[in-house]
Amino acid sequence: MIDETMVTTNIELNGYKVTQTLGVVRGITVRSRGLGGNVAGGLQSLFGGKLSIYVELCEKAREEAFQHMLQHAFERGANAIISMRYDANEVMQGITEVLAYGTAVKAERLS
Numbered sequence: 001m002i003d004e005t006m007v008t009t010n011i012e013l014n015g016y017k018v019t020q021t022l023g024v025v026r027g028i029t030v031r032s033r034g035l036g037g038n039v040a041g042g043l044q045s046l047f048g049g050k051l052s053i054y055v056e057l058c059e060k061a062r063e064e065a066f067q068h069m070l071q072h073a074f075e076r077g078a079n080a081i082i083s084m085r086y087d088a089n090e091v092m093q094g095i096t097e098v099l100a101y102g103t104a105v106k107a108e109r110l111s
Contacts, residue, residue, distance in 0.1 A: 002070045006080040007102065013080050016107040022076045026101040027068025031061045032094050058098075062086060065100040078104035 006013065065086070073081050084102035091097050 001074050002079060002081065004070070006107070007070070007084050008080075008082055009084050011083055013082055013105075013107050015110055016080065017110055018080075018082070018105045018107050020106040022073075022078050022104040022106065024101060025069055025072040025076060025078070025081065025104040026099060027065040027070070027072060028097060028099050029061050029064040029068065030091060030095060030097045031057065031064075032096070061088075061096065061098040062100070065098045069100040069102065073102075073104040076104050078106060080105050080107040 008014075012018070069081065069084075081102040081104055084100065087099045087101070089097045089099075
């Protein structure tokens with residue numbers, strides 16, 4: 001698996017030289033809020049402030065998409081990912097797609 005420190009939103013990886021570009025890699029997950037989560041989130045929203053139940057849901061979805069992206073890059077033979085981004089879309093009410101994507105590369109440490 002790719003070390004998470006070898007993933008960057010930059011177009012280059014500081015201290016490394018890209019030796020081969022392997023193409024776009026992605027990880028996707030689709031999540032929905034359960035009935036219990038909707039009730040708890042609704043109650044939290046009545047009082048205002050941070051909606052921790054939804055923060056937790058979003059963090060889990062992003063982490064899952066991120067891990068899928070790392071696996072995709074690993075399968076391509078990459079040891080790093082540059083230009084990494086997230087995207088999210090609502091597929092239908094209460095169902096959200098989260099996408100993590102970037103460019104898989106082989107990189108070597110500069111001497």
